[in-house]
Amino acid sequence: MRFSTFLTAVASLAVGVNAYWLGDIQHQGLAPFAGNGYKVFRNVKDYGAKGDGVTDDTAAIAAAMNDGGNRCLQGCASTTTTPAVVYFPAGTYILSKSIMPPYFTQLIGDPTNRPVLKATSGFQGFGLVDGNPYFGEPLNWVSTNVFYRQMRNFVIDTTAIPPATAATGIHWPTSQATSLINIQFNMPTDASTVHVGLFCESGSGGFMSDLTFNGGATGASLGNQQYTMRNLVFNNCKTGIIQLWNWGWTYINLQFNNVGTGIDITATPNGQPQTLNVGSAIVMDSTFKNAQVAIKTRYTSSTSPDTAGSLILENVSLTNVPTAVQGQSGTLLAGGSTTIAAWGQGHQYVSGANRELNGGITPNSRPSSLTSSNGFYSRSKPQYQTLAASSFVSARSSGAKGDGTTDDTAALQKAINSATGGKVVFLDYGLYKVTGTITIPAGTKIVGEGYPIIMASGSFFGDINNPKPMLKVGTNSGDAGQVELSDFVVGNSGPAPGAVLIEWNLASDVSNPSGMWDVHARVGGFRGSNMQVAQCQKTPGSANVNTNCIGAGMLMHVTSKATGLYMENTWLWTADHDIEDSSNTQVTVYSGRGLYIESTVGNFWLVGTAVEHNHLYNYQFANTKNIFVSMFQTETPYYMPLPDATKVFPVISSLNDPNYATSCSGIAGNCAESWGLRIINSSAFYVYGAGFYSFFNNYSTTCSTVSAGENCQSRIVSLEKVSNINIYGLNTIGSLSMLDRDGVSVASWKDNVNVFPSNIILYRSG
Incomplete structure (x- = not known):
């Protein structure tokens, strides 16, 4: 290298040009309910962490995570009001004790040079990173309610701890909308080693x-x-x-x-x-x-x-x-x-x-449009590590407030429209209230900071008979191009019975599909939704519907000419409880439909997705083909059958809504309850793991046990006029019938009892 080139490189490093953009970008995230001066983004080096491989950085990292004074840790049930993004530049950070991320925290390292978290020889704690501590006998948080956290781009090193001493890299009992990505665990290789890299005991x-x-x-x-x-x-x-x-x-x-x-x-x-x-x-x-x-x-x-x-x-x-x-x-x-x-x-x-299956079977014949060189197509979440901070367009700098009360519709559209020439929209943390449709054209990339939320609000989304999109990806069904969305949430502020939170119109090349990574829906149950315990507390025994608690008409709609969409770790959730409540008190919030794909072109990948608590169905596919799914999961609304699925939302035939009033004729039990999965007039499905759960009968769990006869609802999976459906690992809970085809039950729960659900390891249709 020439000396002048070397000096230029040093100068670039000094001003941060070659650092990961997340460390360089201006951070303007606003947490409206956390108090004045609350910081969403924290760089651990701003709190005294050295990352020099010598200094004990435990206290400095804890200070970065806990800054603000009201973060949700010991004794706190859960909250969305105090988010934090804790950033680690490259370096080696010495830890003598566990670091414990509070609720709603993201730990993010520099992906271009992953930071190392290295234990001392006398390290104390259950995991270098303890994601759910045992301050007493139980876990600090109920593990099935630990949402909205992630950790990515790290090296976890326990090699300094003696091999025969128990040591754990990461303790991670968590649930939906969480992830560990791009992490290396280094442990001793001695024969005496008892080290464990990752420990997760529940969730x-x-x-x-x-x-x-x-x-x-x-x-x-x-x-x-x-x-x-x-x-x-x-x-x-x-x-x-x-x-x-x-x-x-x-x-x-x-x-x-x-x-x-x-x-x-x-x-x-x-x-x-x-x-x-x-x-x-x-x-x-x-x-x-x-x-x-x-x-x-x-x-x-x-x-x-x-x-x-x-x-x-x-x-x-x-x-x-x-x-x-x-x-x-x-x-x-x-x-x-x-x-x-x-x-x-x-x-x-x-x-x-x-x-009884015990031996070789015929493998699935995979469509070439769904596969790549090493199996079904997949793509890890983009982190844009080759871009500089100047390549990002801030929503807040474009005029959006994110304060949960200002109408940010025009400002968000301005940010999206201005992110041309390969630039990326940076959705600073905030609660963005919108009162009309925001269009996301082909070529757009949006990345969120700490799971900001875009909320449908107002009369535009008020017609339950005429749902309208809040986010519209592609102007018209079949528009060509690619879009990338990551790390944000869509939801509601007040009643929005006519809101479709995401409408996907884009037709992308299947060899280079569009993507959604860590994009979630949350309807009700959080501060800013106006659908918490005070407004929508459950009323067991009553079928009365509080129309002020109807939060959405549909969570996501993929239209008829769309194609080429890869979805990874997407959780579309209508709240069953109030996240802000100290007892996680249950609420009754209504959403009509979950994820509806009606693309006649097909070619979609659903990797680690879940859709929960929607009234008519959670997943519905109609007139489509070539679908890959891995371990998707649903829950029936806890309030059912009071009201049942014949109430609240009118049947819209143009959306292929199920008509329970006619389809339940002659079927005993609680038939008019939300489908976990409904596939209509479709073919070439490749399902590698599924869990469809019905735990409650009007908030009582007595129906979902084996001794009770698994009778929360009559049926939960419907295949109607289909062909070439391939399902590995179908799990159901609380449904008398595990799977129905053309109105006839194929399998009963009692013939396939498993550890808690019932399981069919292989189903194939003709």
């Missing part, structure tokens, strides 16, 4: 991707209701993954190198070796190299519950792996150096096949 997830585990006794020790995990690498671990318990889990593109065991799903309660804790697992498009055993399982026809421990392998490559699947009594599937096309254990509903 209702979720999504993680791009994690690497080096060394340790266990890379990841995992227990949660359901999860999608993508792009995980395990190097020199004794065991890559120990599954503590689950209902359903989908693993995509995992790599195991020089491990003893890849994945262990044999967990049982103490003293009950024939009773299993793990519901099911799906492992796809993955590789095992130089492992002793790829998968350990305990599933047999005599284990309990009946379908517990169900398993699917598809497109799994082995290199020097003696045993592919090891059972209780020895090898179930031999290994070697080969590729397992498809293999499974559990219950199957396939024409002409025995219900």
